[in-house]
Amino acid sequence: MSQSVTLNHGDKTYEFPLVQGSENELGIDIKSLRAQTGLITYDPGFKNTGSCQSGITFLDGEEGILRYRGYSIEELADNASFLEVAYLLIFGEMPTAQQIKKFDADIRAESLVDEDIKIILKSFPKAAHPMGVLSSLTSALIAFNPSSVDIDSEKDMYEAIVLLMAKFPILCAWAHRKVKGLPLNYANTALDYEQNIAHMMFKMPHQDYVPNQKVISAINKLLILHADHEQNCSTSTVRIVGSSQAGLFASVSSGISALWGPLHGGANQAVLEMLEAIKADGGDTKKYMAKAKDKNDPFRLMGFGHRVYKNFDPRARIIKKAADEVLNDLGIEDPILEIAKGLEQEALNDPYFVDRKLYPNVDFYSGIIYRALGIPTEMFTVMFALGRLPGWIAQWREMRMQKEPIGRPRQIYTGATERSL
Numbered sequence: 001m002s003q004s005v006t007l008n009h010g011d012k013t014y015e016f017p018l019v020q021g022s023e024n025e026l027g028i029d030i031k032s033l034r035a036q037t038g039l040i041t042y043d044p045g046f047k048n049t050g051s052c053q054s055g056i057t058f059l060d061g062e063e064g065i066l067r068y069r070g071y072s073i074e075e076l077a078d079n080a081s082f083l084e085v086a087y088l089l090i091f092g093e094m095p096t097a098q099q100i101k102k103f104d105a106d107i108r109a110e111s112l113v114d115e116d117i118k119i120i121l122k123s124f125p126k127a128a129h130p131m132g133v134l135s136s137l138t139s140a141l142i143a144f145n146p147s148s149v150d151i152d153s154e155k156d157m158y159e160a161i162v163l164l165m166a167k168f169p170i171l172c173a174w175a176h177r178k179v180k181g182l183p184l185n186y187a188n189t190a191l192d193y194e195q196n197i198a199h200m201m202f203k204m205p206h207q208d209y210v211p212n213q214k215v216i217s218a219i220n221k222l223l224i225l226h227a228d229h230e231q232n233c234s235t236s237t238v239r240i241v242g243s244s245q246a247g248l249f250a251s252v253s254s255g256i257s258a259l260w261g262p263l264h265g266g267a268n269q270a271v272l273e274m275l276e277a278i279k280a281d282g283g284d285t286k287k288y289m290a291k292a293k294d295k296n297d298p299f300r301l302m303g304f305g306h307r308v309y310k311n312f313d314p315r316a317r318i319i320k321k322a323a324d325e326v327l328n329d330l331g332i333e334d335p336i337l338e339i340a341k342g343l344e345q346e347a348l349n350d351p352y353f354v355d356r357k358l359y360p361n362v363d364f365y366s367g368i369i370y371r372a373l374g375i376p377t378e379m380f381t382v383m384f385a386l387g388r389l390p391g392w393i394a395q396w397r398e399m400r401m402q403k404e405p406i407g408r409p410r411q412i413y414t415g416a417t418e419r420s421l
């Protein structure tokens with residue numbers, strides 16, 4: 001097969017090399033396109049544009065494959081801890097026993113934030129959305145930890161990563177406690193990462209908190225499933241902000257804002273609100289299917305469709321099974337789960353959804369599990385952010401270490417041509 005493509009424009013022919021990935025994906029290397037031809041490419045939503053070369057996560061949307069650093073999501077979700085997966089994503093290999101022990105101990109040692117963070121938190125109205133609070137507090141962390149990271153120093157890089165991994169769950173839990181009007185819990189160094197998340201979120205001032213192992217392992221699985229997803233909207237945001245050499249915390253803070261939108265991480269909240277609305281409306285799934293298909297109706301079946309997965313989302317399969325298990329284990333009967341399963345069945349047999357290759361995505365069932373764990377709806381996207389943190393860190397680190405140029409797309413200008421007042 002030819003290792004290049006030719007482009008004919010006017011009376012000239014140009015040749016561009018192909019780049020090939022380790023899973024044989026091919027791309028046209030157009031780095032010299034404008035210099036050679038004076039042309040740019042036009043690709044709204046970057047549907048055909050590779051922004052980088054990355055060795056972190058592999059996705060095959062046609063086959064429904066997701067792998068972190070070569071390991072399948074199914075294997076990791078069943079056999080690894082979230083902290084091991086975080087280490088794998090960020091540093092490239094599964095940690096040895098000694099490496100994970102040190103990573104865990106370093107994170108536990110840093111699991112405290114400056115007390116003045118509480119003053120900032122206090123100034124938010126109680127009705128503030130926790131994603132806005134989380135993004136602001138992550139940005140505010142910079143002021144309290146103003147170290148500049150020398151990206152050529154593994155030590156500097158490691159310390160910044162440990163700081164963020166340690167302090168981020170505290171901010172997530174505090175955003176939740178603020179909304180609920182509950183006192184803020186500190187991390188407990190005797191607990192592991194997932195136990196601490198549950199402890200900081202759920203411990204009541206007037207009761208002992210005994211972590212439920214089923215809740216902890218469900219949180220572990222959900223965090224792993226959300227940990228990375230290559231160049232999605234929030235990750236691309238983290239990389240592009242970081243490409244201006246903004247720091248790790250600032251870059252992650254912008255990723256949180258990108259994740260908030262209902263077409264991205266905010267979909268898990270939107271799914272549950274949609275299922276609630278269907279239930280309140282008498283459970284008529286057919287009516288909502290018709291709305292989703294009506295081009296004059298802005299309603300979309302939330303939790304369905306994906307930019308990359310055109311077969312099925314492997315995370316959705318794992319989550320659907322986990323939702324059944326968690327509800328069963330905790331002895332919860334939730335009519336919302338039945339409505340979700342009914343909608344899925346209808347969509348999988350409906351030509352509108354089949355023709356457009358629209359399948360349930362990761363968000364379709366995750367909210368049902370979060371709800372069963374006692375996590376309020378407005379916190380769902382925060383839980384997503386908590387899971388995605390190692391992915392954002394890994395992608396930021398890779399981008400800085402590859403010394404990628406500043407991200408700066410071009411445009412086709414369509415405004416007024418030169419005129420005078």
Ligand code: ACO
Nearest residue numbers: 262263264265267292300301302303304305306307356361
């Ligand atoms: N309900 C009804 N119709 C849909 C849906 C849906 N959920 N998703 C896509 N379609 C239709 C579109 O109307 C379009 O139809 P047309 O070809 O007749 O115009 C076609 O399917 C293609 O849709 P696009 O929006 O062009 O696909 P795109 O790749 O740009 O969007 C997205 C993907 C944003 C995920 C979309 O499917 C969607 O809005 N889904 C609902 C929101 C959601 O669940 N987001 C979470 C995504 S996963 C994540 O970020 C973690």
